[in-house]
Amino acid sequence: MAAGFSKGRPRLGFLGTGWIGRHRMSAIIEADVAEVAAIAEPSPETAAEALALAPGAERVDALDALLAMGLDGIVIATPSALHAEQSVLALASGAAVFCQKPLGRNAAEVQAVVDAARAADRLLAVDLSYRFTEGMRRIREVVRSGELGRIYAVDLVFHNAYGPDKPWFYDPKLSGGGCVMDLGVHLVDLALWCLDFPDVAQVGAQLFAAGERLGPDPSQVEDYAVATIELAGGTAIRLACSWRLQAGRDAVIEAAFYGTGGGAALRNRDGSFYDFTAERYRGTAGEVLASPPDPWGGRAAADWARRLAAGERFDESAQELVQVARVLDRIYGR
Numbered sequence: 001m002a003a004g005f006s007k008g009r010p011r012l013g014f015l016g017t018g019w020i021g022r023h024r025m026s027a028i029i030e031a032d033v034a035e036v037a038a039i040a041e042p043s044p045e046t047a048a049e050a051l052a053l054a055p056g057a058e059r060v061d062a063l064d065a066l067l068a069m070g071l072d073g074i075v076i077a078t079p080s081a082l083h084a085e086q087s088v089l090a091l092a093s094g095a096a097v098f099c100q101k102p103l104g105r106n107a108a109e110v111q112a113v114v115d116a117a118r119a120a121d122r123l124l125a126v127d128l129s130y131r132f133t134e135g136m137r138r139i140r141e142v143v144r145s146g147e148l149g150r151i152y153a154v155d156l157v158f159h160n161a162y163g164p165d166k167p168w169f170y171d172p173k174l175s176g177g178g179c180v181m182d183l184g185v186h187l188v189d190l191a192l193w194c195l196d197f198p199d200v201a202q203v204g205a206q207l208f209a210a211g212e213r214l215g216p217d218p219s220q221v222e223d224y225a226v227a228t229i230e231l232a233g234g235t236a237i238r239l240a241c242s243w244r245l246q247a248g249r250d251a252v253i254e255a256a257f258y259g260t261g262g263g264a265a266l267r268n269r270d271g272s273f274y275d276f277t278a279e280r281y282r283g284t285a286g287e288v289l290a291s292p293p294d295p296w297g298g299r300a301a302a303d304w305a306r307r308l309a310a311g312e313r314f315d316e317s318a319q320e321l322v323q324v325a326r327v328l329d330r331i332y333g334r
């Protein structure tokens with residue numbers, strides 16, 4: 001296959017094969033549209049687990065070595081501080097990129113990656129995995145059909161009873177932020193995606209760490225945040241997210257849309273991180289749009305691989321990633 005790009009069965013390299021990298025690798029293997037040609041992962045144990053999934057893959061030292069192979073695409077699942085720089089290098093070398101979220105620690109980093117993808121004319125996608133739940137797919141359809149009338153309110157919630165276990169998540173220089181960067185990014189994306197990325201008028205937020213208020217552009221990561229995002233058309237989006245909130249369950253996850261003609265909401269079932277129910281509301285009555293089981297976790301990765309195999313190049317919708325990152329920057333007051 002020609003270096004960097006051609007239609008057919010793309011050869012992929014996997015950079016970082018921790019739990020999330022291996023999960024997405026399995027989804028791409030299952031989709032059976034691409035070859036896992038190589039992996040780069042510093043931990044020998046972790047690399048061995050990845051090679052068990054893809055026995056034909058070569059293990060190389062680092063990104064440079066992956067890029068020297070002239071692969072068609074690179075799947076990045078390294079710590080967040082590395083995402084933007086690694087994505088830019090991969091795109092500039094002619095490879096398409098599928099990157100874990102967040103694509104960058106701030107909007108400037110995200111814009112640099114999108115610019116690199118546009119300049120190289122390569123397919124760029126980010127693992128905004130909740131877009132690929134059947135529930136959100138149905139809710140977006142209902143919202144965009146106009147059935148709910150004018151959407152004037154959106155409620156977004158993601159409380160995770162646990163916090164990340166890797167130290168870098170707690171250094172804002174490395175992570176870009178706490179629970180907003182980790183969990184809020186998914187929700188802000190879902191809201192703007194369902195509403196076709198309208199302009200954002202105003203953003204206000206309160207951030208906390210261990211119950212204490214943080215100021216703007218904090219030097220500590222937040223573990224609780226509330227934010228109000230006012231869209232140019234007047235729609236009010238309320239966001240609440242946290243790590244280690246004592247909420248009596250593993251997780252509270254919600255994306256609810258309220259319009260002049262009804263409502264629709266995605267909610268996790270019984271505190272689950274994985275099981276969601278989507279409903280459409282008329283007054284006090286509810287109709288189920290989607291319910292478990294729905295194995296959605298690997299769909300964004302498989303979708304990118306399929307699009308790459310179909311010969312897709314840069315897609316201008318990648319610019320939406322910058323819009324989400326700008327909202328996050330405003331939540332952080334920077």
Ligand SMILES: NC(=O)c1ccc[n+]([C@@H]2O[C@H](COP(=O)([O-])OP(=O)(O)OC[C@H]3O[C@@H](n4cnc5c(N)ncnc54)[C@H](O)[C@@H]3O)[C@@H](O)[C@H]2O)c1
Pocket residue numbers: 015016017018019020021040041042043046062063077078079080082100101102127128129166182
């Ligand atoms: N899409 C989602 O819903 C979702 C879910 C979980 C995690 N994530 C994201 O995945 C990313 C990774 O998170 P994690 O908890 O697996 O982190 P992690 O610290 O375990 O790192 C992942 C892997 O990258 C490897 N690595 C580190 N530096 C590397 C380098 N220079 N080159 C190649 N490999 C390198 C590590 O050895 C590790 O195996 C984070 O950015 C996180 O936000 C996304």
